[in-house]
Amino acid sequence: MTLDEDTAAHFARTALGHVEREYPHKLDHLMAGPEDACTPGQLHPVFFGSFDWHSCVHSWWTLLTIRRSFAHLPEADAVDALAQTTFDEGKIAIELAYAQRPQSRGFERPYGWAWLLFLHLEASRHDDRDWAARLEPLARHFAAGWRDYLSILRHPIRHGAHANTAFALLLSLEWAREFDGELTALIVAAAQRYFSEDRDAQVWGPGGDEFLSPTLVEALLMKQVLAPQHFNPWLAQFLPGLSQGKPAALFTPAIVSDPTDGKAAHLDGVNFTRAWCWRALGLSGDNAERHMATSMEAIDGDYMGSHWLASFALLALLAAEERQG
Incomplete structure (x- = not known):
């Protein structure tokens, strides 16, 4: 079983079919008051599809990875066009403002953080587009979140769902080795301490x-x-x-x-x-x-x-x- 053109096109069509599908949707959303009762698209104008925020993030990782690896496919052109309008600086600013709310300290921690960093890493490999520059403020925010989180996480979370510590550290480490030497050292030390x-x-x-x-x-x-x-x-x-x-x-x-x-x-x-x-x-x-x-x-x-x-x-x-x- 290999990653050939047919498989890549298949995966791309699948992800393209839901990254803009707003409903059904499962929100990770802490409301401070009635003014926070908003739709997924209002809260997350970039990552409102794919049933939940983190799935939309890693579905975009899937799409960008296929676009880079199989640039000649028709699906790659569709990914490019959609990414250009989705990774809009204004939309990303709304995502960042949401993540910076005091009540968002635990938002998508750590699974969504790790996938966002992994997406930013993949975006940085697309030299013909400025998607990485647009996503970088959000990536830097979650990288800073890791510093806070690792300072309070005395014991690793070991079950096999979203809170799993090892998985999130693994994806985040790959990003950190490209963009953040200090975080790299923190992750390496934490992994050794935990495991x-x-x-x-x-x-x-x-x-x-x-x-x-x-x-x-x-x-x-x-x-x-x-x-x-x-x-x-x-x-x-x-x-x-x-x-x-x-x-x-x-x-x-x-x-x-x-x-x-x-x-x-x-x-x-x-x-x-x-x-x-x-x-x-x-x-x-x-x-x-x-x-x-x-x-x-x-x-x-x-x-x-x-x-x-x-x-x-x-x-x-x-x-x-x-x-x-």
Whole structure:
């Protein structure tokens, strides 16, 4: 399973179909008074689609990534035209003002923050457009938020949903290494503080509404913050049974019982996240393929999955290309 033209066009069409779809919508919105009763589009003129703010952000990451990698596709032209009007400085200023409200301290923390930084990083790779410059104030705001958050987060959040610490640090670290040396050092230190002593990981999951693999995401983060001579012994102690196919739960694709239920549909994300991590860790064997195959149809299935799954499938396919490259 590779990232070819047909797959890229498919993912782009899927994301283009919902980044401007305002409803249904699930807001992360703390109201200080009746004046805060607004529509998603009023609150978030850039990221009002895709069911929720963070899904719209990472769907835009999907679109920009495909536009850069497959610039000759007709879908790339559609992405370019829509991005030019969506990433408007005035609209982004409204997004920034919302994020700067005192009651927005925890808005989309840390998952949406990480994806916004990852989107800004991707935008910076489009030299023919000024999208990165337009998004930078918002990215810098969330980077500053990390400094505050890491100062109070005594213990990592380990479950496999939006609050997961390792996943957010992993995406944010990639941005920080390009744009913010101080934050890079803070993330590396935090990751080592939270996870370096972990041993003999017990994997009982996936949990019923998880979309990440906490164990594998943690391992991938530690690969980024430890030198190989330190990471390999750490992994051997963290997951000592990998070569024997243990823990078995990590090798068994998750099955979605009801794709119309938003929480149950999260399990397709587990499969894509595992495929991504297996490949990025260089340990996939046939695990990545089996996990990907289990969930590919969900990308264009019920909206509870289709509004977000293409991004995680794209992470997994990009990891395969990086290993081969």
